[in-house]
Amino acid sequence: MLQYFPSGDSALIIKVGNEISLEINHKIRALLTKIEKENIPGVIDFIPSYNELMICYDPLKISFHSLLTKIKFLSNNLELLSLAPSSTIVIPVHYGDDFGPDLNEVANYNNLSPDEVVRIHSSASYHVYMLGFTPGFCYLGGMDQRLATPRKHNPRLKIPAGAVGIAEQQTGIYPIESPGGWQLIGQTPVKLFDPSRKPVFLVEPGDKLQFVSITKETYNSILKEVSDGTYQIQITHETQTNKA
Amino acid sequence: MSKIIIRSAGFLSTVQDCGRTGFQRFGMPVSGAMDVYSLHLANLLAGNPKCAAAIEATLTGSEIAFSSDGAIAICGADFGASLNEKPVNMYETIFVKKGDVLKFSGLRNGCRTYIAFAGGIEVPVVMGSRSTYLRAKTGGMDGRALVAGDIITLGEISTKVQLKKVPKALIPDYSTDMTFRVIAGPEAKSLDFTGLRNFLTTEYRVTDQSDRMGLRLDGLPIKSINDNHDIISAGISPGTIQLPGSGLPIILMADRQTTGGYLRIANVISADLDRIAQLKPGDKIKFLEISLEKAHELFAERDFLINKFLI
Numbered sequence: 060m061l062q063y064f065p066s067g068d069s070a071l072i073i074k075v076g077n078e079i080s081l082e083i084n085h086k087i088r089a090l091l092t093k094i095e096k097e098n099i100p101g102v103i104d105f106i107p108s109y110n111e112l113m114i115c116y117d118p119l120k121i122s123f124h125s126l127l128t129k130i131k132f133l134s135n136n137l138e139l140l141s142l143a144p145s146s147t148i149v150i151p152v153h154y155g156d157d158f159g160p161d162l163n164e165v166a167n168y169n170n171l172s173p174d175e176v177v178r179i180h181s182s183a184s185y186h187v188y189m190l191g192f193t194p195g196f197c198y199l200g201g202m203d204q205r206l207a208t209p210r211k212h213n214p215r216l217k218i219p220a221g222a223v224g225i226a227e228q229q230t231g232i233y234p235i236e237s238p239g240g241w242q243l244i245g246q247t248p249v250k251l252f253d254p255s256r257k258p259v260f261l262v263e264p265g266d267k268l269q270f271v272s273i274t275k276e277t278y279n280s281i282l283k284e285v286s287d288g289t290y291q292i293q294i295t296h297e298t299q300t301n302k303a
Numbered sequence: 304m305s306k307i308i309i310r311s312a313g314f315l316s317t318v319q320d321c322g323r324t325g326f327q328r329f330g331m332p333v334s335g336a337m338d339v340y341s342l343h344l345a346n347l348l349a350g351n352p353k354c355a356a357a358i359e360a361t362l363t364g365s366e367i368a369f370s371s372d373g374a375i376a377i378c379g380a381d382f383g384a385s386l387n388e389k390p391v392n393m394y395e396t397i398f399v400k401k402g403d404v405l406k407f408s409g410l411r412n413g414c415r416t417y418i419a420f421a422g423g424i425e426v427p428v429v430m431g432s433r434s435t436y437l438r439a440k441t442g443g444m445d446g447r448a449l450v451a452g453d454i455i456t457l458g459e460i461s462t463k464v465q466l467k468k469v470p471k472a473l474i475p476d477y478s479t480d481m482t483f484r485v486i487a488g489p490e491a492k493s494l495d496f497t498g499l500r501n502f503l504t505t506e507y508r509v510t511d512q513s514d515r516m517g518l519r520l521d522g523l524p525i526k527s528i529n530d531n532h533d534i535i536s537a538g539i540s541p542g543t544i545q546l547p548g549s550g551l552p553i554i555l556m557a558d559r560q561t562t563g564g565y566l567r568i569a570n571v572i573s574a575d576l577d578r579i580a581q582l583k584p585g586d587k588i589k590f591l592e593i594s595l596e597k598a599h600e601l602f603a604e605r606d607f608l609i610n611k612f613l614i
Contacts, residue, residue, distance in 0.1 A: 066489055067570030068598040070540035074489075079535060091328075104324045104333075106538030106561050113538030115324070118573065118599045119606055190330040191536060191562030194439050198536065234330075235439050252329075254429050254441050260329040 061134055063127060066113060071126055073112045073134060079200070083110050084188050088265040089140035094133050099126070107264050108189045109198070147184065147267040149293035150232065150247050152223050153278040154180070158246035165208045165225055165242050176244065179203045180230065181270040189264050195234030195252030197262050202230045214240035221247045223270070245270075248282035249292060261292060305422060305460075306370040309453040310404070313363035318424050318443035318455075319557075321354035323432035327561040333541070334434040334442070337415055337515060337557045337580035340605070341379035344473070345419035347613040348376030348396045350464035355423030356433035358449070360416050362583070364407025365449065367418070369399045373457070374421040374464035380413025380477070380581055394469040413477045413581040422458035436558060437515075470612050477581045482589045485569040486598055488544060490534060493566050498526035498550075502568065503590055507552065511584040515558040517545075518582060524550030527566060536564040542571035542579070554579055572598035574605050 062074040073090060076083040087107045094114065095105065101121030106113040116126055154177040155162040166173045185199040192198075207228045215238060218224075222233045224241030233239065234251035251261050262268065273281070284290035309316075319342065322335025336342035336359055343353040358365065364382040377384050377393045384391050385406050391397050393416075399405070405418070426433050426444055435443025444453055494502065507522035525546055532548045538561065539545070545553045545565040554571060555563075556579065571579055572593065582588065 064489055065486065065570075065595050066538065066567065067540045067542050068486060068573050068595055068602065070538070072489055072538065077535075104327045106327045108537040108562055109535045111537045113540065115327070115540060118602055122599065123595055189536070189562065190328060192330060192560060194326075194329060194331045194441075196330050237438075252439065254439075259326070259430055260331075264328060 061137070063131065065123060068118055068123075069116060071114045071116065071123065071130065073114070073130065074110060075112075076110045079109045079188065081186060081200070084186070084265075085142055086137055086140075087112050089142050090134055090137065091264075092143055093140055094130065097129070097133060099129055101126070108191070143265075144297035145265050145267055146297070147269055147295045148262055149269050149271055149295075150249060151273045151277065151281055152181070152245040152247045152270050153273050153275055154245035156275075158278070159223070159244040161211070161224075161242040162244045165206065165244055168208045169205055171205065176206060177272050179206055180244065181272050185230070185268040185270075187262055187264055187266045187268060190260075190262070193233075193235050193237060195260050195262070197231060197251070197268065199230055199268060202228060204228060206230070208242050210240035211242060214238055218243065219246070220250065223247060246278070248278050248285055249290070250285060256288070305373055305420075305457040307420060307455050307457065308368040308370065309449050309451060309455065310366040310368055311451050312449040312453070313360055313365045313407070315361040316358050316365045316449040317435040317437070318356050318426050318449070319359045319434045320356040320432055322434055322557065323430050323436070323442065326430055327538075330561050331430070332436055332558050332561060334436040334515075334557050335432065336417065336434075338379050338417065338577040340475075340577035341415070341417045342419070343609060344394065344469055344613070345376045345378040345417040346423070347609070348378070348394070348467050348469065349374050349419040349421045350396075350460065350462070351419060351421065351423050355419065355458075356426065357417050357419040357424060360407075360418065362410060362414060364416060365418075366407075367405040369401060369403045369405075371401045372399065373460070374398050375405070376419050377416055378419075378469070379416040381411040382416050383408030383411055394474055396464060396466045396468075398464075398466075414583045415580055420457050421464045422460045425456045425458045438558065467613060473608055473612065475578055475581075477578065480578070481587060482591050483575045483579060484572045484593045484598065484601075485544065485590050486572060486593060486595050488567040488569040490566040491568050493527045493531065494568060495526050495528050501525050502552070503592055506587045506589055509582045509584050509586045509588065513582075513584060515556060517553045517555045517559055518579065520552050520554070520588075522551070525552060525568070526550060532566055533564055534566060536562045539563050539567065540570060541573070542576045543567050544569040544571065556580065572601065574598065574601040
């Protein structure tokens with residue numbers, strides 16, 4: 060059951076469900092693709108999240124009711140919408156030592172060895188439910204619950220861009236330098252957000268992430284390629300089209 | 304090409320235009336002028352398109368020297384502007400000569416003033432906008448606030464700038480009207496009766512934990528049903544009023560995160576959002592609920608007046 064309601068006088072929300080699930084999130088993505096294709100005059104931006112799609116509009120160009128009518132029409136037969144194939148983006152990570160100062164803490168907390176933490180973390184495929192919090196920050200689903208660890212008691216004032224961390228049942232990558240309380244287990248040389256690069260953002264909602272463990276030497280050589288602008292990120296595209 | 308020289312930047316001065324849309328799905332805040340209305344007026348007076356990049360100065364003005372003749376305009380907060388030590392009027396075109404110096408004596412009302420320059424500020428366009436987003440060091444002047452010594456290039460002026468004045472009726476009064484109109488938010492129904500009553504009938508004070516991201520308010524806590532304040536993280540729009548666990552509301556502004564996990568109880572209407580940008584810590588405000596239709600009417604009316612008098 061879809062629900063529609065305003066968020067202020069310049070946004071319309073389509074709510075697809077009341078929980079976090081892949082099925083609901085796929086529907087959000089299918090809706091976004093379909094509505095965006097229409098190029099509705101006055102629609103200026105979209106914010107897809109776990110279970111909502113926010114459509115930002117200019118009220119001087121389109122009325123709420125006219126937009127709502129169009130959107131209701133477009134979201135008919137949601138189950139028949141086809142989903143664009145998703146991409147899997149490979150994120151190379153150097154785990155442990157100075158790059159992941161909390162790897163041992165995460166291992167101890169979960170009665171695992173640091174190597175097991177790395178193996179478990181880098182063997183899953185993570186679904187990107189949405190981006191938010193900071194530019195390029197991905198809300199990921201699919202972390203093995205054997206790695207779940209509470210946040211640090213004392214948040215760090217400065218966490219470098221590229222830090223890979225765990226907080227409760229979530230894992231994520233800091234795209235820009237920020238303060239934060241996540242347990243840091245590694246670091247990627249790849250930039251999730253780079254305003255001077257095209258594309259500016261490496262990951263989009265609906266993508267999948269795969270972490271790969273790399274040595275310090277590989278980290279340094281990738282870092283150099285990234286700063287030279289020659290690094291080719293590994294992306295695999297799904298060939299099959301799914302139903303939403 | 305005309306240039307301006309920043310002699311002192313004041314408390315916080317940044318380059319802003321109408322913001323960076325189109326990237327919110329990637330978590331990129333819109334940024335842009337906090338008070339878009341004043342930005343529009345200042346630009347129109349300086350002979351620019353409404354959304355040209357200008358300087359947003361916060362709480363104190365900046366000192367600016369001009370390297371060639373040109374035109375400027377100042378709209379928004381009154382910081383006591385003077386040109387070569389002589390007071391100048393806000394809300395009208397000001398013609399400047401090479402060597403002139405613009406200064407500000409101190410805050411008289413409001414919080415943010417907009418200084419527009421004929422030709423607009425020509426910092427590089429990053430992701431479709433010249434706006435500064437400080438947290439990600441993006442846009443504006445190398446992604447940072449202005450500092451003394453900055454030399455800023457202005458765009459070419461295509462036609463001669465005419466003297467224009469903003470009619471009195473279009474000049475906001477920041478000192479008297481402290482009631483802000485809202486429409487009910489996506490989770491308005493999560494408030495219990497006393498919570499809703501507190502929100503809509505009592506005064507809230509702007510705290511000093513307020514910035515371009517949002518204004519944190521203090522006052523009677525707003526109770527939600529079952530004390531639940533969390534939602535599944537979802538989109539936030541301009542003027543969204545969030546209710547975190549403290550029960551004290553936050554009004555989200557230009558540098559707001561694109562998504563959040565607190566109840567979205569209401570939204571300040573677009574026609575009133577620009578006056579929110581002019582609030583200072585300590586100011587006391589009240590909220591009044593209106594309908595979405597009324598909000599759109601008020602916004603369209605204001606746009607009509609700007610177009611009628613200034614374009």
